[in-house]
Amino acid sequence: xxxxxxxxxxxxxxxxxxxxxxxxxxxxxxxxxxxxxxxxxxxxxxxxxxxxxxxxxxxxxxxxxxxxxxxxxxxxxxxxxxxxxxxxxxxxxxxxxxxxxxxxxxxxxxxxxxxxxxxxxxxxxxxxxxxxxxxxxxxxxxxxxxxxxxxxxxxxxxxxxxxxxxxxxxxxxxxxxxxxxxxxxxxxxxxxxxxxxxxxxxxxxxxxxxxxxxxxxxxxxxxxxxxxxxxxxxxxxxxxxxxxxxxxxxxxxxxxxxxxxxxxxxxxxxxxxxxxxxxxxxxxxxxxxxxxxxxxxxxxxxxxxxxxxxxxxxxxxxxxxxxxxxxxxxxxxxxxxxxxxxxxx
Amino acid sequence: xxxxxxxxxxxxxxxxxxxxxxxxxxxxxxxxxxxxxxxxxxxxxxxxxxxxxxxxxxxxxxxxxxxxxxxxxxxxxxxxxxxxxxxxxxxxxxxxxxxxxxxxxxxxxxxxxxxxxxxxxxxxxxxxxxxxxxxxxxxxxxxxxxxxxxxxxxxxxxxxxxxxxxxxxxxxxxxxxxxxxxxxxxxxxxxxxxxxxxxxxxxxxxxxxxxxxxxxxxxxxxxxxxxxxxxxxxxxxxxxxxxxxxxxxxxxxxxxxxxxxxxxxxxxxxxxxxxxxxxxxxxxxxxxxxxxxxxxxxxxxxxxxxxxxxxxxxxxxxxxxxxxxxxxxxxxxxxxxxxxxxxxx
DNA sequence: CTGAAAGCGCTAACAA
DNA sequence: TTGTTAGCGCTTTCAG
Numbered sequence: 001x002x003x004x005x006x007x008x009x010x011x012x013x014x015x016x017x018x019x020x021x022x023x024x025x026x027x028x029x030x031x032x033x034x035x036x037x038x039x040x041x042x043x044x045x046x047x048x049x050x051x052x053x054x055x056x057x058x059x060x061x062x063x064x065x066x067x068x069x070x071x072x073x074x075x076x077x078x079x080x081x082x083x084x085x086x087x088x089x090x091x092x093x094x095x096x097x098x099x100x101x102x103x104x105x106x107x108x109x110x111x112x113x114x115x116x117x118x119x120x121x122x123x124x125x126x127x128x129x130x131x132x133x134x135x136x137x138x139x140x141x142x143x144x145x146x147x148x149x150x151x152x153x154x155x156x157x158x159x160x161x162x163x164x165x166x167x168x169x170x171x172x173x174x175x176x177x178x179x180x181x182x183x184x185x186x187x188x189x190x191x192x193x194x195x196x197x198x199x200x201x202x203x204x205x206x207x208x209x210x211x212x213x214x215x216x217x218x219x220x221x222x223x224x225x226x227x228x229x230x231x232x233x234x235x236x237x238x239x240x241x242x243x244x245x246x247x248x249x250x251x252x253x254x255x256x257x258x259x260x261x262x263x264x265x266x267x268x269x270x271x272x273x274x275x276x277x278x279x280x281x282x283x284x285x286x287x288x289x290x291x292x293x294x295x296x297x298x299x300x301x302x303x304x305x306x307x308x309x310x311x312x313x314x315x316x317x318x319x320x321x322x323x324x325x326x327x328x329x330x331x332x333x334x335x336x337x338x339x340x341x342x343x344x345x
Numbered sequence: 346x347x348x349x350x351x352x353x354x355x356x357x358x359x360x361x362x363x364x365x366x367x368x369x370x371x372x373x374x375x376x377x378x379x380x381x382x383x384x385x386x387x388x389x390x391x392x393x394x395x396x397x398x399x400x401x402x403x404x405x406x407x408x409x410x411x412x413x414x415x416x417x418x419x420x421x422x423x424x425x426x427x428x429x430x431x432x433x434x435x436x437x438x439x440x441x442x443x444x445x446x447x448x449x450x451x452x453x454x455x456x457x458x459x460x461x462x463x464x465x466x467x468x469x470x471x472x473x474x475x476x477x478x479x480x481x482x483x484x485x486x487x488x489x490x491x492x493x494x495x496x497x498x499x500x501x502x503x504x505x506x507x508x509x510x511x512x513x514x515x516x517x518x519x520x521x522x523x524x525x526x527x528x529x530x531x532x533x534x535x536x537x538x539x540x541x542x543x544x545x546x547x548x549x550x551x552x553x554x555x556x557x558x559x560x561x562x563x564x565x566x567x568x569x570x571x572x573x574x575x576x577x578x579x580x581x582x583x584x585x586x587x588x589x590x591x592x593x594x595x596x597x598x599x600x601x602x603x604x605x606x607x608x609x610x611x612x613x614x615x616x617x618x619x620x621x622x623x624x625x626x627x628x629x630x631x632x633x634x635x636x637x638x639x640x641x642x643x644x645x646x647x648x649x650x651x652x653x654x655x656x657x658x659x660x661x662x663x664x665x666x667x668x669x670x671x672x673x674x675x676x677x678x679x680x681x682x683x684x685x686x687x688x689x690x
Numbered sequence: 691c692t693g694a695a696a697g698c699g700c701t702a703a704c705a706a
Numbered sequence: 707t708t709g710t711t712a713g714c715g716c717t718t719t720c721a722g
Contacts, residue, residue: 007699018709023701031707048485053462054402055699058714063399065442065463073428074631079419086418086445095459097410098443100431114440117398118410140393233635260635267637286419290578290605292612292637352715363693368717376691400715403698 006049015043026051057119066313067097067115069108069125076285077255077302078126081148084306085124092314094121103192105129109137116141122313124148127193132156144316146309151195160316162309162325166196169298169329170203170252173280176296176331177250178211181340182278184219186248188239188258190232191225197254200282204252218246236261241269249277249340256281256288256297263291263336274338284332293335300329351394360388371396402464411658412442412460414453414470421630422600422647423471426493429651430469437659439466448537450474454482461486467658469493472538477501489661491654496540505661507654507670511541514643514674515548518597518625521641521676523556526685527595527623529564531588533607534599535580536570542599545627549597563591581606586614594622594685601626601633601642608636608681619683629677638680645674 008026012019017036025032025040026049032040057063068085070078082098089096097120099111108129115123123145130138130147135156138145147161155161170187177185187204189197201220208215221242223235236258243251244266253259259281266273273279273293281288284299308325315322353371357364362381370377370385371394377385402408413430415423427443434441442465444456453474460468468490475483475492480501483490492506500506515532522530532549534542546565553560566587568580581603588596589611598604604626611618618624618638626633629644653670660667 005699009699019699020701020710021708023699024708027701033707036707050458050461052403052464052699054399054408054464055714056701057399058397058403058699058716059701061714073431074421074424076419076421076424079421079424082443083418083445086443090444095442095444095463097440098427098431099435099440100428113395116395118440119397119399264635287632287635290609290632290636350715354715364715365694365717366692368715369692372717378691381691397715400698401717403700403715404717406698 006047011044015040063119063121065095065120066122067120069099069101069111071101071103071127073100077283080302081306084303085310088307088310121317124309127151146313148309151193153195162305164300165326165328166199167203170200171207172331173252173298174204174207177278182250183213184248185250186219186243187252189222189254190235191223219248232257233261237265240265252280256283256285259295273336278337280337296334296337297332298329299332351392356389360385408464408466409438410440410465411467412465414444414446414456416446416448416472418445422628425647426651429648430655433652433655466662469654472496489658491658493654496538498540507650509645510671510673511544512548515545516552517676518643519549519552522595522623528558529593530595531564531593532597533584533603534567536568564593577602578606582610585610597625601628601630604640618681623682625682641679641682642677643674644677
C-alpha cells in the first residue's frame with residue numbers, strides 16, 4: 001500500500017469539519033448541506049484523495065470483489081467465459097480476482113481458500129473437481145458460489161451451477177454425421193474430464209442407438225486418465241489413427257482442441273478431411289474457424305455462460321433465489337464434415 | 346463478506362488468553378511458548394478460523410494483491426503473458442486482480458484507478474496508452490507499476506517496462522523473406538497500435554534498405570486507425586489483396602492474427618501460400634502452429650514477458666533497483682514461407 | 691512469555 | 707445539519 005495517503009481526516013482538518021462529515025459528504029449523503037458537500041468534494045479533489053477500499057470493506061463487510069477459478073488462463077474456451085464474467089462484473093462495480101487450478105483439485109481448493117481469506121463476495125469456479133466430500137467445507141465458507149461446467153458427477157444439490165447440456169451436444173454432433181450418411185462413427189474423448197466426457201459419450205451413444213446404428217467398442221478412443229498430462233491437441237493427434245484404422249468415417253471429438261489434433265494427425269497420415277473422414281468438434285472457439293478446412297463444431301455460448309453465471313452470482317448476493325441453468329449448445333456446420341462417400345464404390 | 350465469522354477474539358475467549366496472544370501464536374511468533382502456540386492453532390483449526398485478509402491489509406498496509414490490465418482477456422497473446430504473471434504471483438503469495446482495457450485509454454485509466462482505491466501493491470499494464478500527460482497522475486499513485494509492451498511513443502523515463510524489440514522482430518521477419526529470395530516484400534500493419542506498428546515497420550524498412558532492395562509506398566498497407574474497431578483477422582483478410590495486386594511475393598504481417606486473416610484472404614483469392622506468396626506473422630501464439638500451412642512467425646517469449654515483468658514488480662516492491670528489459674523475439678520457420686519462385690519463368 | 695491499549699481508514703449509531 | 711464515539715479484525719508497541 002506504500003507511503004502515507006490522504007485520508008478523510010486530512011480532508012476534515014483542512015475543511016474545518018469532522019471526519020464523519022467528510023465521509024458523508026463524499027458519499028453524497030443528503031444530511032450534509034449541498035454547499036458543504038460541494039466544498040468538501042472540491043477539497044478532496046484538490047488533495048488527490050483516493051478512498052481506501054480496504055478500510056471500507058472492513059467496515060461494510062463487503063469487498064466488491066469476486067474470485068474466479070479457471071483451469072488455465074491461456075485456455076481459449078475459458079478465456080471467453082471469463083470475458084463474459086468480467087464484463088458484467090465491471091458493469092456492477094465488482095473487481096475480479098483470477099486464479100488457475102490446472103484441473104487439479106488441490107489447486108482448486110487452495111484458490112478457493114485464498115478467496116475466502118480475502119473475503120470475496122462471491123466465487124465462480126469452472127470445471128470444478130469438488131465432490132460431496134467437500135460439501136461441508138463449502139457450506140462453512142458460506143460464500144455464494146456458482147459452478148460453471150462442473151466436472152463433479154455427484155453434484156450436491158446445494159451447489160449453484162451453470163452448465164452446458166453435454167449430452168445434447170454429443171447427440172447433435174453425431175446426428176449431424178448420421179445425417180450426412182455416416183454409419184461408422186467414432187468418439188475421441190479425454191480421460192481426465194470425467195463428467196463432460198461421459199455426457200458427451202452418452203450423447204454419442206444415444207444418437208447411434210436412436211438411428212439403429214451398430215456400435216463397436218473400438219470406435220471409442222479415450223485418452224488415458226493417468227497419463228502424464230498431455231495437451232488435448234496431442235490426444236487428438238495420437239488417437240485419431242486408431243479410430244481410422246478400425247474403419248470409422250466420421251469422428252466426434254471431445255472438444256475443438258482434440259479435433260484440431262485429429263486434423264493434424266490426419267494430415268500426417270495422408271487422410272483428407274472431409275473427403276475421407278468427417279470431424280466434428282465441441283466448444284466453438286475462435287480458432288476453429290481459422291483452420292483449413294474450418295472446423296464443424298458444437299458451439300457453446302461462451303460469453304453467455306460467463307455472463308449468466310455472473311448474473312446468477314449477483315442474484316445470490318442480493319439474496320434472490322436462483323435456479324440452476326442448463327444451456328443448450330448448437331451445431332455450427334463448417335468444412336470438416338461432409339456427405340459420406342464410399343471410397344471403394 | 347456475509348455473516349459473522351470466527352475472529353481471533355473468539356479463539357482468545359475459548360483459549361482463555363488475550364487476542365494478541367492468539368494473533369502472535371497463529372503467526373508462529375516465538376515470543377509465545379511452543380505449547381500455547383500449538384494449543385491455540387489447534388483451537389483455531391477446530392473452530393474453522395479463516396484469517397481476515399482485509400483486516401490484515403488495513404493494518405499491514407499491504408494487500409498482497411497486484412492489478413493487471415490487459416487489452417482483452419480473450420486475446421491469446423496476453424492470455425499467455427498473464428499466465429506467466431499469475432504463476433510467479435501465486436508462488437509469492439500474491440493474488441491478481443484482472444481488468445480489460447480494450448485498448449481504450451479511458452478504460453485503462455479507470456482500471457488503474459480502481460486498483461489504486463483497492464490499494465494493490467503493484468500494477469502491470471499491457472499495451473498502455475498512457476503518455477506523459479499522465480505522468481503526474483501516475484507519480485501520485487505511487488504504486489510500483491511495470492508496463493508491458495507499452496504503446497506510448499514518448500515514454501517518460503520514470504516508467505518501468507518490459508518490452509519486446511519490435512524493430513528487431515520486423516527486421517528478422519523481412520530478412521527471412523529476403524533470404525528466401527524475395528525482393529518485393531510488403532508490410533501489412535494495424536493503425537491502432539502506434540508504437541509497435543511503427544517499430545515493426547521500421548524493422549521492415551531497415552532490412553529492405555540493408556539489402557539494397559527497392560521500397561514502394563504501396564507495398565505497405567496499414568488499417569485505418571479511425572475505423573470502426575475491426576478484428577485483426579479481418580484487417581489481414583481485407584488488406585492482403587491490395588498488397589498482392591501490386592506484386593509483392595512476401596508479406597510481413599503485424600501479428601499472427603493479421604497473418605491468419607491474410608491467409609484466409611489468400612484462400613478466397615485462390616492464392617496458394619507459400620507457393621505464390623510467403624507470409625510471416627508476429628507473436629507466436631499457439632494457434633499459428635495449428636493452421637495449414639503452419640505459420641512462420643516472429644515469436645515473442647510470452648511466458649517470459651509475463652514472468653519477468655512480474656519479477657520486476659517484485660523487485661520494486663522490495664525497493665530494489667530495477668532495469669527496464671528489452672527482450673528479443675526470434676524467428677520460427679514453419680510452412681507459410683518458402684523460397685521465391687518466379688511464376689512466369 | 692503474555693496482556694492492555696492504540697490505531698490502520700472508514701461507516702454509522704447516537705447525541706447535540 | 708454536524709460532531710462524538712464506537713467499532714470492523716487485525717498487528718504491534720509498551721508494560722508487566
